[in-house]
Amino acid sequence: MTDVTVAKEDAAPVGDLVVLKDVNKHFGALHVLQDIDLTIARGEVVVVIGPSGSGKSTLCRTINRLETIDSGSIAIDGKPLPAEGKELARLRADVGMVFQSFNLFAHKTILENVTLGQVKVRKADKKVAEEKARALLDRVGVGAQADKYPAQLSGGQQQRVAIARALAMEPKVMLFDEPTSALDPEMINEVLEVMQQLARDGMTMIVVTHEMGFARSAANRVVFMADGRIVEEAAPEQFFSNPRSDRAKDFLSKILHH
């Protein structure tokens, strides 16, 4: 896997795309993010893992400001994350997000889900947007479902549409917040395959997941979080075969031995 990633890093312009510095966040008394420093390079695939409640989903959501932060700074492509308003909307258009519960627009068809952002945010021509949407839907393998409504699709299909919807905005970076956690087991692979393809194509990705197989095969780096802190960062091979921290050892022993 590493040789593939080296090739794609060479192709992409070098530089840090997402930089989090000293980020802190509280939910009431709960200190969910504690002094988070994280830098993600262009074209890098970073997988965030950790026990539930460790703050990994919150971390993911702060990057496009679906969650605000109390202190610290987040910059995307050199620009600090703006406060609410036009600037923030513009930045969010550049950051693709895929949710655990898909969140496809329930009253719109699959095709409309994928064209909406292009037309309303990117001001693309409707015809052009539809062509692009159909191409993307074909790419993720749900082209035949374009005229159906989200509720008529399986979870795996819905999540692939959600990926297509995010890709339609031509994002600089894609955030995945536990994209397979709400899926039936037999549908997980079809989503992971799409994500793996995306990683091979050089997309910068931040993936919060419990899929260790995906972390091993597609990630450049694994970030392990516990109790609101980044406890360990390492290449996947090193992390899974030889974790340094006790928390990571403990976590891995619980999930890998059955």
Add this chain to the structure above:
Amino acid sequence: MFDFLEGYDLLGAFWATVQLTVYSAIGSLIWGTLLAGMRVGPVPLMRAFGTAYVNFVRNIPLTVIILFSSLGLYQTLGVDLGGDGIVQVISFRLSVLGLIVYTSAFVCEALRSGINTVPVGQAEAARALGLNFGQVLRLIVLPQAFRAAVAPLANVLIALTKNTTVAAVIGVAEASLLMKEMIENEAQLVLIGAVFAFGFVCLTLPTGLLMGLLGKKVAVKR
């Protein structure tokens, strides 16, 4: 048996009721939607205004609002809404205004209950695409909220139809004012009452049925 009806413009009176209902319904749907938008919006001042408006207005009797628009707005302040001195026209317009002011508070709350049925993730996904607040509300949240709010909105519309009778207190020639006149002049007390009751049921029953069908047809599947 029904010859006491002769000489009265029964259809005309109910037509006035229908007109009051339709104009007020359109106005309160628009103003109520704006109020709901304010109540769920990010601007604290607008949220406070929306909340205050709804809690103030829905606790005032409609009769007080209609009387105030006539005695206060028109006769004291001279607001005639372009009625050109024709009392019937002015009363009609003031009644519509009062009905809108009142009914929009209920439309707002019905709509807000609809908004609450839309999962948070819908708005989050829309924001994550880069849509601004107005677009999220207009394109994603409200269309789904309206579909979920059809049943409560039907209740509001039925209540509005019946509430138009309050316009009689400022002399709008709608159904209930005609009923009052007929009861004074004719000896068929029970029959007159029944005729007008039947007339209102003819207006509201189909409203409820149609809105019920509409609600089922447009329901969002999740």
